[in-house]
Amino acid sequence: MTATTIELRQPTGTAATPPPDRRRWWALAVLALAQFLVVLDASIVNIAIPSIGTDLGLSPAALTWVITAYVLPFGSLLLLGGRLADRHGHRRLFLAGIAGFTAASVIAGLAPTGEVLLVARALQGASAALLAPASLALVTRLFTTESDRAKALGIWGAVAGIGSAAGVLLGGVLTAAFGWQAVFFVNVPVGILVLATIPVLVRADAATARGRLDLPGAALVTSALVALVSALSAAEPFGFGHPLVLGLLAASAVLFAALVVVERRSDDPLVPVALFANRGVLAGNLVMLLVGAAMVALFFALSVYLQDAMGFDALTAGLSQLPLAGALVVAAGAVAPAITRFGLRPVLAASLVVVAGGLGWLAAAPVDADFALHLLAPTVLIGLGLGGAFVSTTQLAVQGVAGGEAGAAGGLVNTSLQIGGAVGMATLPAIGAAITTALLDGGADAAAASVTGFSAVFAGAGALALAAAAITLLLRDRR
Known part of the structure; x- marks a missing residue:
């Protein structure tokens, strides 16, 4: 069976296609700002967690849910959010999502108890699941020419990496200056700005007339991911x-298998099977899954490493990641011309190899590491690679997707990023901790054992980046 490529279809009619809206670049800036908030809120609370626990009386186990309560509904509801956006209009669902996200941020900042905070975080995650795929669909609708779309997706795709890198820095600054509530209140003025400007900058798109919503598929994908x-x-x-753990993994596998069966039989599936016939969509999502796993584990381990092994305080550790974020921005801005000249897949593969090289360099840092040589240089290299990788992966994952499926494709690639991050956080740091424990039990020096454990995390993330590069080059459309 040959793979089919779904091509972007423009509406037909007697009228000529209108010229591109001059306001589309301003619209892109606002959409990217909203996406920045969504990604930022997965990491900005990390440094604020000790203060939250003290003020609200949350136990260490409950504190982990301050993060999980956001990530879980976000990742599990993204596909449903994408399909709802396709059915009811991308702008309408985007505005509903940003309104819910802003309101939930107010509730989180004012939360008098831990229970209220966790409910607010869950509402933030559910709202993010509405606006994230809708925003990507709006970008693909606003930019129709190949060159403009490449630039736009470059800006939009880079936001994920920048938001993750900026989370630690902003969380430290806001918590130190204004208290933990500020990490939530910072979303409010931005959300109001987005709500006020998007109706002016983006025309409403027509809802797609469809049959019943695939509720069985939505229930299965949510249950499987949970x-x-x-x-x-x-x-x-x-x-x-x-x-x-084994029982939950088995349940997840059974639910995913049932999801495949249900989606194949559905008249209007939550995840159209035809999307995966497009090798670009398939490859883009597999790569995003691996990149997400490597990136989330990297930022977590790097933040702890800088404080534990290097002796930095939280704010200094965040500031030390500014060069990485700056390199990511530079690479994201330069990658569009490179894609035009060399092709999407070669640029993506090269970016992933650069990421792997930086991670390998970082993994080789000794106990008495020099910041400039063993940390600054490799993290700048990682930032350059991540900038190119996020832009290229996002473009690959939505390339050739029909306008009516853009929301589903956007939800799918965001789901891959979130689930990849969960997998990376659960596996790579655990491997590093196990290695450190084994070395300590064997009588090794504590500092050397700790650094060896961190090196294992960085090396594992590098291996994931190399695997993603291999998928990029091998999983191509059959001619």
């Missing part, structure tokens, strides 16, 4: 061999 994330969360305290 079971998977729960299993990964339980693996850290109990180990992967624990009956609870």
